[in-house]
Amino acid sequence: MERRQRFQDVPVLKVSVRGVKVELETSSHNLYIDIDIDGSFHGWKFLPVIGDCIIDMTEGTLDNTLADRWAFDKTPCFPGDKSIPSHVTSDDLADFFKTGATGYIGGSVFAALARKHPEYDLTVLLRKPPANFKSQFPDVKLIQGSFDDSDIIAEAAASADIVIHSGDGDHENALNSIITGMLRHDSKSYLIKLSGTGTLYEYPDTTEYLGRINPKIYSDIDDIKELVSRPDNALHRRTDAIVFKAAAEHGNRLKTAIVCPPDIYGRGCGPGRRASYYIPWFVEAIKKLGKPFYLQDGSNMRGWVHIDDFVQIYISLVEAAVAGGGSVSWGREVRNSYLILFLSYLLFMVFQLNIYKGYFLAASQEASQRDIAEATAKILFAKGEISSADAQSISNEEMASLFPDAPYTGFFSFGCNSRSKADRAAKELGHVPKAPSFWDVLESDLMDAIAATK
Ligand SMILES: NC(=O)c1ccc[n+]([C@@H]2O[C@H](COP(=O)([O-])OP(=O)(O)OC[C@H]3O[C@@H](n4cnc5c(N)ncnc54)[C@H](OP(=O)(O)O)[C@@H]3O)[C@@H](O)[C@H]2O)c1
Numbered sequence: 491m492e493r494r495q496r497f498q499d500v501p502v503l504k505v506s507v508r509g510v511k512v513e514l515e516t517s518s519h520n521l522y523i524d525i526d527i528d529g530s531f532h533g534w535k536f537l538p539v540i541g542d543c544i545i546d547m548t549e550g551t552l553d554n555t556l557a558d559r560w561a562f563d564k565t566p567c568f569p570g571d572k573s574i575p576s577h578v579t580s581d582d583l584a585d586f587f588k589t590g591a592t593g594y595i596g597g598s599v600f601a602a603l604a605r606k607h608p609e610y611d612l613t614v615l616l617r618k619p620p621a622n623f624k625s626q627f628p629d630v631k632l633i634q635g636s637f638d639d640s641d642i643i644a645e646a647a648a649s650a651d652i653v654i655h656s657g658d659g660d661h662e663n664a665l666n667s668i669i670t671g672m673l674r675h676d677s678k679s680y681l682i683k684l685s686g687t688g689t690l691y692e693y694p695d696t697t698e699y700l701g702r703i704n705p706k707i708y709s710d711i712d713d714i715k716e717l718v719s720r721p722d723n724a725l726h727r728r729t730d731a732i733v734f735k736a737a738a739e740h741g742n743r744l745k746t747a748i749v750c751p752p753d754i755y756g757r758g759c760g761p762g763r764r765a766s767y768y769i770p771w772f773v774e775a776i777k778k779l780g781k782p783f784y785l786q787d788g789s790n791m792r793g794w795v796h797i798d799d800f801v802q803i804y805i806s807l808v809e810a811a812v813a814g815g816g817s818v819s820w821g822r823e824v825r826n827s828y829l830i831l832f833l834s835y836l837l838f839m840v841f842q843l844n845i846y847k848g849y850f851l852a853a854s855q856e857a858s859q860r861d862i863a864e865a866t867a868k869i870l871f872a873k874g875e876i877s878s879a880d881a882q883s884i885s886n887e888e889m890a891s892l893f894p895d896a897p898y899t900g901f902f903s904f905g906c907n908s909r910s911k912a913d914r915a916a917k918e919l920g921h922v923p924k925a926p927s928f929w930d931v932l933e934s935d936l937m938d939a940i941a942a943t944k
Contacts, residue, residue: 584610584812587650589637589664590657592616594767595684595751597760598797599656599804604630606805610812613646620761627761637664647671652680652811654804659684665729669736669744678743680811680820682804683733685750687793687851687908688725693901695721700886701786703858704907710750710851710914717750718846725902726750734846737821745820747807747848751800752793752910756931757938759797765938766797771903772866773939775892782867782881785889785905788860793853793910796925800852803912806919807850818918819847851910854923859904862932869933875940 546552586603590596591614604612604627613631616623623632635642637657643664647653648671655668665683672679690708692699708717718734720727730748737746758764776782784790810816822844863881871879886901893899915921 585649585651586610586612586654586808587646587652587668588612588614588654588656589643589668590655590684591760592618592620592762593657593760594758594763594765594797595754595800596654596656597762597764598758598801599654599760601760602801602805603654603808607808613650615643615646623761637661640667640670643667644671644674648674650675650679651677652682652808654682654808656682656684656804659686659726660729662729662732665732669732672744673740675743678745680745680815681733681736681747682807682811683729683746683748685726685730685748687750687752687853687910688902689717689720689727689730689750690908690910691725691902691906693906694898695723699790699907700901700905701784701788701790701859701883703789703791704909706907707909707911708851709911710849711917712913714847714849715845717849717851733821737846737848741821745811745815745848747818747820747850749800749803749807749850749852750910751795752851752853752908754795754797754800755928755935756797756925757934765942766935768903769932769935770939770942771893771899772862773936773943775900775904776866776870776876777943778892779884779888781876781878782863782870783884783888783904784859784863784881785886785901786883788863788881788883789858790905790907791856791858792906792908793851793856794928795852795854795912796923796928796931798925799854799921799923802924803850803852803915803919803921806915806921810919816918819914821848822846847914850914850919851912852915853910853912854925855928856909857928865929865932866936869936870940873937873940 543552543556584607588596588600588603591600600612600614603610608629611631612627612629613633615633615635617634617636619632619634620626623630633642633646637643640663644667647668650672653668653672655665657664668681672681687708692704710717718730720730722728722731733746733748736744753768754766755769756766758766772782807818810818811820860881867876867881868879870876889900889905890897912921912923
């Protein structure tokens, strides 16, 4: 009773309970308390006692012995005293190194971060900084260099608490240099690496699903084992595998997440490139063929995400990292470790522990190539850009002729399936897509792409 009255004096705004984690948000002193109680479920019985101690702490009446024992800044008893908790606050953990800030994805993430979190110290690597970059972002530190400048990249990564690598996701030297640098960082640090659902394409391993629907939809929770075991020739696989290896060898201090977008639509908001790839490529190919097109019956399906929703996944991941990790599976890290230990005699669970888990798909919707082609035909015909409102099926030979320098491009972009569900972002980041749908934005994306060709 006495305890309950004490709690009544503290206006509690939010109490949320997930597993054995309790979050208590109060309006007094803008206090946000995140209590992790390990020790499997019997930890629950300590909650009332912990609640009492929290109230004592906020009122300044906590017993000195407990205050000393729990202090973040207590004096070590001996050099390297492991009982000293690592003290990480949002003020400390805010040095960023960012690549790709002139790109469609990287620029949109960069601009959104700089806008939402001016308190973060951002450093960007650019090979060709836009002329007005410094005047637009006076507080951002600029390092001039390319992805081949290993030493420059490693040095910048070594001083960062969080590295957001969102330029060319397939550049192995850039990624290796980042990891080399991060391993020199004096405490744990976070890497968010960009991939793409091109890694799910069935072609060229099989032509079975070219222009036809593949029923398989990948979940980053249910199908995580398949996602992290793609064949060596799959797109983005080589750099994804670099992250898997680094996480396996250094996961205690190198916390990693791979973000894996499907095709992205909508206008970006960064200081450089603001258009995505699919629609400009589709418009380029339509101009060559004179009509929107698909292979076979065009039932092959692709995931889509609006750039704003995709950026939100990044922001949530960054905020989780700044908060010391949040509820995110960073690499192989598994929370509730005592519970897992308790269950680890089960071989299945032991097997699960060895799987890379920090993989975040991002699709918010799907569309078939035929539906996209037919909607595009109607829009472009209405705008006077093409002479018919119909889309047509084309042959493999016609598809191959569209991008003669890179013949796979047409098959990958318009003939394959890449179906995915962003289950992990929903579960671990509370992500809910809010941006307009692909169909709402299709006309303006098409008009942007056509304007860029004129
Ligand atoms: N857009 C999509 O729909 C989509 C979907 C799934 C996956 N992805 C993947 O995401 C990655 C980025 O896509 P994006 O659309 O943002 O591409 P983007 O607009 O072309 O941006 C690429 C960024 O990387 C930088 N960059 C590339 N090579 C570099 C180098 N050697 N040295 C220094 N900087 C370099 C570019 O700098 P500069 O400005 O100097 O060129 C630019 O800032 C790609 O790997 C792509 O495959 C994209």
